[in-house]
Each structure stands twice: as structure tokens, then as C-alpha cells.
Amino acid sequence: MSTTLAPQLSEEALSSALDDLRAALGSETVLTSEEEVAEFRDPFQFTTWDDYTGSAVVTPQTVEQVQEVVRIANRHQVPLWTHSQGRNNGYGGPAPRVKGSVIVSLRKMNRVLEINEESAYAVIEPGVRWFDLYDAIKAGGHKLMPSIADVGWGSVIGNTLDHGVTYLPQGQDMAAACGMEVVLADGELLRTGMGAMTGNRAWHVYKRALGPMLDQLFMQSSLGIVTKMGYWLQPWPEVYMPLWLRVWNDEDLPRVVDVLRQLRLDGTVRMVPQIVNTVLLSAVYSSRELWWQEEGPIPDEILDKMGRELEIGRWMMRFALYEDEAVADYKFKKIKQAFGSIPGAEVWGEKHSPEEIPELENPVERVQGGVPSMDLNQMTAWYGGEEGGHVGFSPVAPLTGHDAVALRDLLRRMIEAAGLDYMAALIPISARSFIHVTLIIFDTKSEDQARSAYEVATTLVRDCAKQGYGEYRAHLDFMDLAADQYDFNDHAHRRLNERIKDAVDPKGILSPGRHGIWPQAMRDGQPGAS
């Protein structure tokens, strides 16, 4: 049995809670050995760090069991931390914000409950991974595509609840979710939207409720445990056309962004692209020491050389069309022409029938076509260490050339000042904004490098906020700091969130500290809490 204890929790209380959990759910659902619990650490944390280690893991399989877990946690005032798959390692993976929390892992609730061909949606449980959803669609013979994330092991619900990015048209503006079932902090079962009416036919097709829509309250939140969710799919298009854009100069970035915005606003591009820089692409195709053996970040002339020799340019954009063939042909010509205003820019791609997508060689082209894999998970040992880890740092900005340049310059300067390379993927989540995903890569076996990665992330949070850019989600280690930056009117936004938290979860058992929202009892005790 692990001895990690949450603050304000006695060993006796934890022990009684675990006994109750075993009695209610069966002892095989409660994991307490150090070895078992260690599997739910932040996988990129340095071995001896234990800031985010749970005390036990419970793995309910039914909604009723989730309700039981919550009731028991209330009885003993034990903090819980829920994940669906907990696979987003750049933000902390399955690890809890509060050390010693009981981790609620929903990995075993993995049923695809419905696939509605007519209205093109699925209803799923939280343990359902991109792989599972894809397989269920295929097994049912449905000509439907899910908008998926880069790595197939993640949970559809988990990704959605974290405002995670997916790439198909349905993923634009993160708008694929519709209608939830939620276990509240007191164990009550709630259905959102039209699901609030027993037997309502529009639960997973209409996003609002009568009165306020509550779904968003359960995203990036600590107010409930989502046990079911509708997820919109899209019918197979006549043709799928994955596209690539390559530009040779770093100065081309603003023009790429401005042209793309026009193409997004007028409906030509209807999905979520990625604009990726040389270093990040090189990390996939190559390794650092082949290009630069000296101390400090790679200089521009070497980056230019890498771009030329690896044929990845200084920036590449991955994107795709999903259209009738005639429209795809027209749009491809239009897109080529639009980016043709950038000297040296190239756009290419090929049309495919939806049936061909699983056979495409490039995993990016499969992912944009709704076919999941693990191929994009390879976290390379960029710095030559044994095991690569990364911290994700992801501010949001308007999708304009000048904002892209401002963020690029700020982030590059600061990351390079810390002696690291600037690895960037700009993800235009809608026609009007992008998330600047910055991968701060380090060798997880080097405590010094790990510490400096965490430190630079912390500095970035503050400096980006000063320029008007805030995180769309935050790693466990700087969640509080990121939330602190949302300071309008003495943190009015967080204060309202806290007030709702206290009303809905008075004992503060659900995921305390998630995205900076602490329950009453912990507000003074926690670092960074208001």
C-alpha cells in the first residue's frame, strides 16, 4: 500500500474509504500497490519527483459504480481525480493535481453504446479510445468518419472534456460533442441538453437545453464525472484529399496564416490544419546531432539547411479537403493560387476514395481521414538522451499573421534563452483563432534538463499573458499559474467558478485544483490558489 496522503486527509480516512470502495465495487477494482499506482504517474516526471502521485486507483465499470465512488469519497472526504484514458502526457497524463488523490480511471468503461447512421453520431463511454470508436464504425459497416486526435490511444470523451484538438470538419471549433450524462459530486445522475427530458429524441442532435446549457460546465472542470457523451461523425465524402503546403523562409509564416484565414472564413478549408516548424518536423524525421553538435539552440542558417535537405522547409502545413470531386478540384486550384502569392510556396496532395484512407502511408494523412494510429506518438530522443519527454505549452491567439509572428518571436526567444530548441505547431482551431502548441522537449532521465523545461514553461505563462495570450489548457505543474493570469476584475471568472464549485461539490472531492479551481477548504492551503 502506498503511503502517499492527500493534505487534510488522515491515513485512517483513506483506509476506510478504500475498504468501502472494495466492498462496493469488488477488491479487484481498487489498486493500491506502489507498482500499480506508479503506472498512473505523469510519465514524463523525473523518477524521484512525486508531486503528482496518487494514493490508489479505482476502476469503475458502470455508472452505478461511479456514483458509489463519489458517495464514498464524500463520506470520507477523499479527493478524487478522474481521467478517461489519461493519455495526454504532455499535460500530465493520468496524474492528479493533488498528491495522494484517489485516481478514478474510467478506462474500463469502454462501450460504444450507439452509432446512429442516419444522423451521423455515436454515443460512447469515457474509456472509448479513438481506436475503439473507429473499430466500432468499421464493424457496423457505417460510411462515417470520426474527427480524431493525432494519437489513437486517447479517449474521445477525455480529449473532448479537455478541449482537445481533432482535425476533421466536425472538429472545427471543438464542436463535435452533443449531449452528456454526468455523475455529480453528490452521486446524482444528470443528463444535459435535451437529455434532461426522459426519452427525448434530440439528446445527441441538438446542443442546447431549455434554460442554460450545462455541458460546458463539465469541460476542463471539477464539477462532475461524464459517463456518456454524443459525438458527431461525418459521412464519407466523395473524395478525401490530404494536402501539404511548404514554405522555405521563416518570414513566410505571417503570409501563410493570413491566406489560410481567408480560406477558412470563406469555407474553402473546413477542417483543422497544423502549421509546423522545421525543428518539430525534424524531430520526427531526423535527430538533432546530425545537424548541430554545439551548445545552445540551432541557428537560422542551419534550420534553413535542414529545411532544404529534409525537404520540410521552414514551415509546413498539413490540411485536407473532404468534398465532391468537382469541388475538391476547384478548391485545390484555388488554394494553390492563394498560396502562390508566397514566393517558393508549394501545395500538393492527391485525391483518394474514403476506402483507401486506411492504406495511406503517411500517418498524418490517415489521421486527417479519421483513421487512428500510434505512429504520431514517437517522442524522439531529440537531445540524444534515452527517453524523450515533453511539456505542452499552448497559448491561444487570433489567427492573424501579426499574432503568429508575435507569438513565434516571443516563444522562440525565451525557449532559446533557456538553451532549448523552439518546436512549434500552430493549430487553427477555427477560422479566427489558433492554438500555438509549443513542445518543450527534454530527456526525462536528466533531472537538470527536466527542471529547466518546467522552469521555462512557467516563465512563458507569465510573459505570454503580458502580451495578451493565455493558455487553452495547462500542464499540472503550472495550472495554477496559468489560471492566475486570467485576472480581469480581481479574477472574477475564477471566483464565479469557485462559487459554483462550492455549491455543487461542497466537500471538494472532485478533481480539486483542476485548471486552478479549488474548493473552499483548499483555497488557502494550495500554492497558487486564490
Place this chain on the structure above:
Amino acid sequence: MSTTLAPQLSEEALSSALDDLRAALGSETVLTSEEEVAEFRDPFQFTTWDDYTGSAVVTPQTVEQVQEVVRIANRHQVPLWTHSQGRNNGYGGPAPRVKGSVIVSLRKMNRVLEINEESAYAVIEPGVRWFDLYDAIKAGGHKLMPSIADVGWGSVIGNTLDHGVTYLPQGQDMAAACGMEVVLADGELLRTGMGAMTGNRAWHVYKRALGPMLDQLFMQSSLGIVTKMGYWLQPWPEVYMPLWLRVWNDEDLPRVVDVLRQLRLDGTVRMVPQIVNTVLLSAVYSSRELWWQEEGPIPDEILDKMGRELEIGRWMMRFALYEDEAVADYKFKKIKQAFGSIPGAEVWGEKHSPEEIPELENPVERVQGGVPSMDLNQMTAWYGGEEGGHVGFSPVAPLTGHDAVALRDLLRRMIEAAGLDYMAALIPISARSFIHVTLIIFDTKSEDQARSAYEVATTLVRDCAKQGYGEYRAHLDFMDLAADQYDFNDHAHRRLNERIKDAVDPKGILSPGRHGIWPQAMRDGQPGAS
């Protein structure tokens, strides 16, 4: 001074509150004469009915004044009822749910604060009407179109907060709003989303927050008064092509709906159409006594005749394309072919440049092109009375042929059983759902007819719920009943809303009873409240 008093409110408390309001805002901002207050009644209520009459009207002009109003209301425990323009008369117009409320009219807060050409959005105050937004865009020379409602006098913010329908691509799924400023019940000022960070550049371009997004809490709600909002616009397309579909048989409806769903799901149609029946169209072009002089509803053979002679068929759909010319040509052909599977169905329309839209003769074609007018407000005297009124009854359903038929048959049977004609507009708000707007029309000068219109609406609420269809918004008169139907797990959805209401507005001063959510102190006292 009107003597209408809210329950649980003494004349002295109201009088002191009004004195404080006059002192804080100036006496010209507080209207109390019976005549002035009467202008804010439900305009379709029978003259002697006073269930929804306010005690006074206050008209703040600044955010600070709104904060003052809220603080004064708290001090004296006076219920407020806020509207922006209060023009949606089919749902009660500007009238409060609780008789004797002080009406907060935001009509004077009518500034367009920003039009951002680059990212295609506007920032507006709640009093800004569709007319005002359109005029500001035009005055600035911006080649941008707003997604607007049918009648130009409504408030952009008011419509949005009520989940109101607009018709351009940005209006799909009611998704044009981004980033709010809100005065909370205690007078605190909140900014949602990225606006929670002072000086954040993405407030009106990125819809989420770090942590739960709170915007939806302020829609159809009683938790705050929205004082600013971002509203996404769309750049002028190369061509605008308003389209019409006409079918001759009532039995064609399911096929129309099923074909449309395919065209919506595959991105061919990217806006919000309306599918309208013969009676509703006749009410615009003709009058009832020309066709049917007998008692009871118009029989099918007469409806067929009206459809033929007025050339409006049994169902017509209004919709539009916003595309590059080549794509519009392709899509028009595809749409014609798709509906061509319905015998006798016709599709027609003409391409226009955006500059031509204000000159189009048909107001529908202007509205779908973002140009507001009052032309679609003509509520005809269908039943030959002096003044036509209507109650809107609007359940939501999946966008499928069988759901359209089920709702049509249920509603028609019941409305005709009450001796009224079935007037319907099906509005596919997204690719997956539609709102069945039913206009229950009556002569406002006839107390009997008015009463029977309200009565049939009440019956419809219950009977639709039994079939799995719930209201997307509800008229004042059956708000509680409509909310009652959302009964899953002993009204868990409403109970959570109530808990949040009590936490955020402990004195229950903001719009009590709105969409069935009552503050603690009123929960037992009000009819229909839980």
C-alpha cells in the same frame, strides 16, 4: 405610479428601490406611469390580463448603471427582468415572468463597439438591433455580412441569449457568439472566455476559457446581465444565391427533410433554411376567408388548391448558397438533382453579387443575405379579427423525415382539434436537428380565442413531451410547464440549475422564473416551480 407589486415585495420596498434608482441613474431613466409601463407588456396578451405586467421600467445606459441597478435590487430584494430589445412577441416580448418585476430595458445601450474586419466579428452592446449592426458594417465600408433574424428590430444579443435563430452560415448551430461581458447578480463584472484575462487578444475569436466556459450559463438564464458580446460575421462571398424549393404534396415533407439532411451533412448547404407549410405562407400572401368560410380548420383539398393557386405548394423551403461562382453553379445542379427525386419538386434561384442584396425584392432573400427589414413582421389578421397575435410553440426534433412527420401529425391533429389552423415552419438549425416553430395565431381582441390559443399551447407541451420532443424556448405563459417536462432523474437538470442560481444570486433578484428556474425563496410559492 403603477401599483402592480411582485409577490413578497412591499410597496415601501419597491418605492425605496425606485427612489434609489432615480438617485443613482437620474429620474428620466425610471419609468413608472401606467402608460409607460404598459408599453412593456406582452403585446399579444388580452387587454385585461395582467399576469405579466411590470411595476416600473429602468433604462440604464452604461455598464456601471447596470451594476448600480443590480446592487439596488439586492438591497431592496426587488425582482428584475431584463430584456435587450424585448421584441420577440410570440414568446412574451419584453414582459416579465413575475408580475410586478422592475423591468430592466437595455434598449439605450446600443453602441457597436468594434467591427474587426480582419477576423470578421463585431463587439456590441445589448440594445444593438439587427438594423444597427447592419448599418455600422455598411458605414464602415466592411465587406462583411451578419447572420440575422427575420425581423430587424430585434437585439443581436437578446436573440442570441434566447437561443434565437438566424439564417446565414455563421448562424448554424447558433454559434455566432464569442466572448461576453456580464454583470452578475451581486454587481460584479465578469468577462467570459479569454476575456477573463485583462488585455487578452483572443476574447472574441476563441470560444473557450481555461477551465469551464461560462458563456452558456448566461443564455436563457437568470444568472447575469450581458453587457457586451462578440458576434462573428462572414466575409462577402463571390456570389449569394437565394434558393426556393416547392413541393405539391403534404406527403413530400419527409423526403424533403431527408434529402436536406444529406445536403447539410455533406456541407452542400451551409446555412439555416426554413421549411414552411401552405397555411403559414398563405397568411403572408392572402387571407383565410378567401379560401374557407366554414367552421373549423381548412381541409386538405382546400390546402392543395391554395398551394396550387397561390403557387406556394404544400411545403416550400427557403435557403441559400454563399460561394465562389463555380461552386455555387455546381451545388445548384447537385441540389436540383437531389430534390429531383421528389415528383413535381422544383428548385429555383438566381445568383447575385453581395452589392445587390439590399435591392432584392423579396425580404426573405434580403434576410438570408444579412440585410434586415421589418417586412417579415406582418402578423396578418388571418382569422379576420382586427389585430393578429401569436404564441410561438417550438419543439426540437432530429432532422429526419420520420420525426418531421411525427411532429407534423401530432401538432396538426391537436391544433385542428382546438379549431385552429396548423401553421408551421421547420427550421433545421444544424445538419442534425430542427426546431418546429408552430405559430398559434389568434385575434388579440377576442378573449375567447386568445384563451383557447394559450390552452392549446399548454396541451401541446405535454403531448409533445410524451412523444420525446421538448421546447427549445418557451412563452412566459407555459415556461414552467415546458421546464417541468425535463424530468430525467427527478428534474436533476433543473435542480442543478437551481443550486447554481442560489449560489450566484442568493436573493433571487435576476429574472426569477426564467425558463422554469426559480430562486430558493420563490420555489414553493410559484405555480409550476419545483
